[in-house]
Amino acid sequence: MEGRPLDDTALVERARNGDVNAYEALVQQYQELAFRVAYQVTGNAADAEDAAQEAFVNAYYALARFRAGAPFRPWLLRIVANEARNRRTAAGRRMALADRAKAAQTSGETALSPEAAAEADDFRATLVNSLRRLRDDDRLILAYRLFFELSEAEMAEALKCPKGTVKSRLSRALGRLRAVLPADLRLPAAAGESNG
Amino acid sequence: MADPSRLGDADLERALRDLGRRYPYPPTPNLAATVRTRIVVRPIAPVRPSALWRDPRRLALVAAVLLALAGAAALINPATRDVIAHFFHVRGVVVTRVPSPQPSISPNPLDLGHRTTLEEARSQVDFTIAVPPALGVPDAVYV
Numbered sequence: 001m002e003g004r005p006l007d008d009t010a011l012v013e014r015a016r017n018g019d020v021n022a023y024e025a026l027v028q029q030y031q032e033l034a035f036r037v038a039y040q041v042t043g044n045a046a047d048a049e050d051a052a053q054e055a056f057v058n059a060y061y062a063l064a065r066f067r068a069g070a071p072f073r074p075w076l077l078r079i080v081a082n083e084a085r086n087r088r089t090a091a092g093r094r095m096a097l098a099d100r101a102k103a104a105q106t107s108g109e110t111a112l113s114p115e116a117a118a119e120a121d122d123f124r125a126t127l128v129n130s131l132r133r134l135r136d137d138d139r140l141i142l143a144y145r146l147f148f149e150l151s152e153a154e155m156a157e158a159l160k161c162p163k164g165t166v167k168s169r170l171s172r173a174l175g176r177l178r179a180v181l182p183a184d185l186r187l188p189a190a191a192g193e194s195n196g
Numbered sequence: 197m198a199d200p201s202r203l204g205d206a207d208l209e210r211a212l213r214d215l216g217r218r219y220p221y222p223p224t225p226n227l228a229a230t231v232r233t234r235i236v237v238r239p240i241a242p243v244r245p246s247a248l249w250r251d252p253r254r255l256a257l258v259a260a261v262l263l264a265l266a267g268a269a270a271l272i273n274p275a276t277r278d279v280i281a282h283f284f285h286v287r288g289v290v291v292t293r294v295p296s297p298q299p300s301i302s303p304n305p306l307d308l309g310h311r312t313t314l315e316e317a318r319s320q321v322d323f324t325i326a327v328p329p330a331l332g333v334p335d336a337v338y339v
Contacts, residue, residue, distance in 0.1 A: 147216030
């Protein structure tokens with residue numbers, strides 16, 4: 001049996017001293033999150049993979065500048081988001097828009113009737129497409145909070161902004177999302193019932 | 197009248213959280229192996245514990261200690277201390293140092309007049325010179 005897994009701080013400290021195994025463990029732990037954050041920006045898998053990989057390599061060589069004891073996750077995400085922004089291409093955005101409407105139809109809500117499941121799928125596809133119409137920064141702040149459930153402190157670090165401005169930025173991003181949502185968008189009947 | 201099916205703020209946030217759980221991400225690639233391959237070929241120099249300049253908190257602590265030591269050294273030296281006190285307009289006793297101190301009492305003799313005897317003095321003035329018997333004959337008389 002292995003002992004208790006090392007926490008981020010211990011792994012980072014070892015990696016800073018050249019321990020490749022420790023850094024590999026960090027990559028294992030955060031590769032899904034990093035890839036998904038990059039995907040939120042690039043909108044296609046190839047660019048997202050490239051950005052996440054480059055971010056992990058760059059972060060490794062930047063560990064000497066990482067403040068000992070600081071949280072690793074938001075620091076890494078800031079690097080990931082920057083790499084993803086650099087790779088976002090027009091072709092990627094077009095592909096993403098075509099993909100999204102189709103890909104959102106994966107509800108897996110077997111308990112729903114075919115009609116209700118289709119309605120829920122359409123609702124989510126509309127949300128996905130509306131999110132893609134937002135600026136990167138707005139989409140990223142909504143994803144950090146509502147998809148990846150980062151704390152306000154982590155968001156401030158990841159977005160490199162004062163902690164006190166996170167709430168207002170989130171609120172403005174939600175407002176801009178609402179502005180691009182279809183005016184006649186309604187909650188699907190199934191969602192209304194289950195959440196009511 | 198409010199439309200009950202209209203999307204409120206709380207509904208929108210809940211719908212987005214729900215979307216986050218079902219978001220159609222592509223499968224996550226195995227980045228760990230690729231990243232490892234890339235970083236083993238160019239190892240980093242271990243961060244030495246004495247890498248003072250890379251840790252702002254440690255750097256601030258050392259700077260504060262150095263500043264305190266410099267301040268203490270400046271205050272120990274009286275000349276520097278006076279200059280600092282003067283700069284900050286701190287009022288107090290000013291000590292001036294000179295090679296040899298001046299006497300604090302003036303050496304000039306008292307101007308008491310001419311020395312004479314008691315008899316002559318009595319003849320020179322219009323008033324009566326009284327001599328307290330208890331003190332005896334005066335040692336000297338001046339007019």
